[in-house]
Amino acid sequence: MTDQVVAIDPVHTFIADTVKTNDVVLFMKGTPDAPRCGFSSLAxxxxxxxxxxxxxxxxxxxxxxxxxxxxxxxxxxxxxxYVKGEFVGGSDIVREMFNAGELQTLMVEKGVPLGQD
Structure with a gap:
């Protein structure tokens, strides 16, 4: 047996815990205040x-x-x-859903509070 089969992957455990304990999670390059790529910035x-x-x-x-x-x-x-533990997609999918009004609808349906812009 390899170590990967025997051990639980701590990275996957971190990811699972993060998406389970937060309503909306964006795995991105950089931070929300300082994105380090255009796709992360757009999201x-x-x-x-x-x-x-x-x-x-x-x-x-x-x-x-x-x-x-x-x-x-x-x-x-x-x-x-990720919204309420569910993988939504990457930058292109998020943009398309936003433009169609589907992202906002998904969040409301899942009980994610949305503020006013």
């Missing part, structure tokens, strides 16, 4: 615009987290948005 702007309180997790601080989040969702790109 932050959209979440700020709809007034969603969210937790930003900087994947650039830890290589294991950077690779772990991609494996966790089987989604190859960052940022990744």
């Amino acid at each position: 932050v702007q959209i979440l700020d615009h709809v007034g969603a309180t969210f937790v930003g997790v900087d994947i650039l601080q830890d290589e294991a987290l950077r690779e772990g989040i991609k494996a966790y969702t089987d989604w190859p790109t960052i940022p990744q948005l």
